[in-house]
Amino acid sequence: MDSESNTSTGHVSRKAVLRAALAAGMAAPAVLMGVPALARTLSGGEAPLDLTPECDDGDDLTLPQMEGPYFKPNSPLRSSMPDGTGTRLTVGGYVFGRACRPVSGVLLDFWQADNNGAYDNTGFKFRGHQFTGADGSFKLTTIVPGLYPGRTRHIHVKVQAPGRPILTTQLYFPNEPRNNTDTIFDPRLLMTVRDGSGGREAAFDFVIDVPQNPGPTPTATTTTAPPGGTWTAGRAYAAGDRVTYGGVGYVCLQAHTAMGGWEPPNVPALWRVG
Template sequence: MAAAPAAVLLGAGAAGAAPALARDRVGEGQRLEPTPTCDDGDEPTPPQMEGPYFKPNSPQRSNLVPPGLPGTPLTVSGYVFGLDCRPLSRVLLDWWQADPNGAYDNIGFRFRGHQYTGADGSFRLTTLRPGLYPGRTRHLHVKVQAPGQRILTTQLYFPGEPRNNTDPIFDSRLLMTVQQQGSQLVGSFDFVVNG
């Protein structure tokens, strides 16, 4: 079975206390469906094609939103785990996406940037919901590379998108958990990579 977004260990309390899971904290009293844990024998996060729009040397930043650009705010957060289910620090995440109108910036670095996971393996990306363009459903691109390891190139998808049914590249194992909170979207996804 391939890796689905893993439940996230946020920390444990006193000895013997149950760990807090990210799925238990989302949405004020609202529980998400349980997801497989990292150590249940699943494979690493599946790769996907890079596509024609990757551009190297993006700026280091966790906020991809150009000043003053309208769109639906989107925050994506999560963790990067190794195959041993331990969070990985200093993992490179290089993001790129279409703007809210479905266009990629191939001249500059709008909606492009890279960041590193924290000591606890966490990341947080601030952006706008990507627009649609012909033949594809709504998605984010990312390259994930743990120190000294191979690069995982993949894409993350939004649940409930009508084009998920017709996009030939779409992979349901790469669906983020996304919730509407006021006027913004809050997404989460956990990566499992060789570490």
């Protein structure tokens, strides 16, 4: 094996498994149980994980997971999107930090095409955001997105931990013929997908840029309102609500309940200066 085949802890690297699976003509996720899902096999103090590939809006061709033209802010808070006909799909997984520990309170904002390959650009069909639970888990109930010219089947997502940068990326389906012709497709973003009861079941684990040290799962901390600020942890905000924080005015972009770590300067996915 080459130097990339084993980690310092003796685990076979995801890159090596992916290469072997592709060489054998196998569906990579069937071997990997979700490309980043081997994060679940590592325990505390072991080798740091690679990050899930970030999107850079196409500026860097080696990382082509762009946001695309169809993102809209202010998606509803929901984990189920029963917005049309199609094959039922459940996507579940975890969000891990660099030391393979789950991260709670992470914002995941999903959007996708409907069964006919069309995006709802006037409303919020097949758009929604949610937060990871105390164990870092998430679950999305939707349908298998349809195809449209130039692209393979995919789901868009923005991921942001409290006070950390936004990760924008796309999730893909194995064994899709268009995976071979879609110039944006990246096998590192393949989900594990299988037939389930009444539809299909998919799994994917995100590994994001959150520094972690040995200790308990990171959780939100209580934050007091800044002097003269109207933003308050624990309050439910609606899109369009205005607050002040540290002498600066902000406009709410997405309905949510505020919590420590989600102060307006820290979460551009939820607040903008205005």
